[in-house]
Amino acid sequence: MNKKIELLAPAGDLERAKVAIRFGANAVYLGGKRFSLRSRASNFEISDIKEACDYAREYGAHIHVTINIIPHDEDFDGLEGYLKELENAGVTAVIVASPTIIQTVKKVAPKLEVHLSTQMSTTNLKAIEYYQRLGVDRIVYARECNLEEVCMISKNSPVPTEAFIHGGMCVNYSGRCTLSNAMTLRDANRGGCAQSCRWKYHLIQGEKEISKEDCLFSMSSKDLMAVDVLYDLMDANVASLKIEGRMKSAYYIASVVHTYRKAIDEIAQTEKPLDAERLEYYANELSKAENRPTSIGFYRGLPTAKAHLYGINGAGVTHDFVGVVMAYDQDSQIAKVQVRNVFGCGYELEVFGPHIDNEAFVVDSIINSDKENIEVANQPMTIVEVKIPFIVEPQDLIRRK
Numbered sequence: 001m002n003k004k005i006e007l008l009a010p011a012g013d014l015e016r017a018k019v020a021i022r023f024g025a026n027a028v029y030l031g032g033k034r035f036s037l038r039s040r041a042s043n044f045e046i047s048d049i050k051e052a053c054d055y056a057r058e059y060g061a062h063i064h065v066t067i068n069i070i071p072h073d074e075d076f077d078g079l080e081g082y083l084k085e086l087e088n089a090g091v092t093a094v095i096v097a098s099p100t101i102i103q104t105v106k107k108v109a110p111k112l113e114v115h116l117s118t119q120m121s122t123t124n125l126k127a128i129e130y131y132q133r134l135g136v137d138r139i140v141y142a143r144e145c146n147l148e149e150v151c152m153i154s155k156n157s158p159v160p161t162e163a164f165i166h167g168g169m170c171v172n173y174s175g176r177c178t179l180s181n182a183m184t185l186r187d188a189n190r191g192g193c194a195q196s197c198r199w200k201y202h203l204i205q206g207e208k209e210i211s212k213e214d215c216l217f218s219m220s221s222k223d224l225m226a227v228d229v230l231y232d233l234m235d236a237n238v239a240s241l242k243i244e245g246r247m248k249s250a251y252y253i254a255s256v257v258h259t260y261r262k263a264i265d266e267i268a269q270t271e272k273p274l275d276a277e278r279l280e281y282y283a284n285e286l287s288k289a290e291n292r293p294t295s296i297g298f299y300r301g302l303p304t305a306k307a308h309l310y311g312i313n314g315a316g317v318t319h320d321f322v323g324v325v326m327a328y329d330q331d332s333q334i335a336k337v338q339v340r341n342v343f344g345c346g347y348e349l350e351v352f353g354p355h356i357d358n359e360a361f362v363v364d365s366i367i368n369s370d371k372e373n374i375e376v377a378n379q380p381m382t383i384v385e386v387k388i389p390f391i392v393e394p395q396d397l398i399r400r401k
């Protein structure tokens, strides 16, 4: 069993990279402003990537950078210089989806590990052996592999393997979708996916519309949640467990990373699969993040209609993120809290952080920055004082049911 399995989290900016590491990720993947899917949303300049690497090093963690576009000839300008900058910044690995980029990394930045992106749809051992000959150091499975395949291949693979455990799924075969290109002229394989699959569509059969105005059709998949198969993945010596979601919030990253960190550590300690009660506990913890409804993806075989979202989006979330602890005075038990969402006196809130596990308290008073007692904190990003009857730390997060 791989008790030291890597928990790999996404980050859309420096703050989220630090949150992921603080909450227990062993590695974080992020994208720069070029060469990456999601590049339109990236906030990472090379200086930010360097700061992320320095921060990760303090925690014994690693930074991976996505260079996973499907490149056309004009896309190579500046690539070699960028790879050298990443190597010098202390990046551990680049995630790539092109044989040309694999060869370029090996030539100009040989200290970087090359991880083969899920965009390459790797589903079999022969493909891994082929990519190993090209110099690939790790492969990320296609999300369309089932559990039996992932376990068999991981036990026999000549290079370490990485499997998705949580987050959004494509309704088309990962990396082989041009829906966004067709609908918006934004190339999904060059960083521009507009998530057109999640739009609402009129269904026309022949001449007749069969959708109803109040129930249009969406091609959206449910999100993946693979806590049920964590033990199997660890037992099969998978090297890394990956969470999807570079566009997700810091709260989402913290909640999901925190939960999988605990689940992995529990399995490593007991060396046993999670029982039904623990599985329910972790599924409940994950539902506190801003997920869409979830399914097991392809791990138990081809998804059925139950793994599809026919209209709803974002349903099933049980908690709202309401604040961040900025400071705490142990004598007075007063915490300074940055408000992120409405809460008031009498509300039961829950605090969680790297060293605190879902401690609840009832708000008995709130003092604003003018030292006035207020009943409701409803001004986002302002700082209020709240009594919390147990020790909390700066950057712990607060949520409410």
Ligand code: SF4
Residues within 6 Å of the ligand: 169, 170, 171, 172, 175, 177, 178, 179, 180, 188, 193, 194, 195, 196, 197, 198
């Ligand atoms: S449109 Fe949907 S299925 Fe296609 S790449 Fe984007 S998210 Fe994936």
